[in-house]
Amino acid sequence: MLGEVAGELGATPNQVVLARLMAGGIVPVVGVSTLERLEEAIGATEVTLDDELRARMDAAC
Secondary structure, three states: OHHHHHHHHOOOHHHHHHHHHHHOOOOOOOOOOOHHHHHHHHHHHHOOOOHHHHHHHHHHO
16 A cells, blocks of 8 residues: 555655654654665655545555
């Protein structure tokens, strides 16, 4: 499910997880070890999950 949603959004699975947390009012503390991972985490701020996608993700849990 996560990979499917990520593919639909043109995002990575990690970005979708971070975006979902932020959409729920959670500010994740992200630890990264490479510049690539930092850029990926920052990119999560541009991922928008609409109500339908959030509901699909919630139903999959």
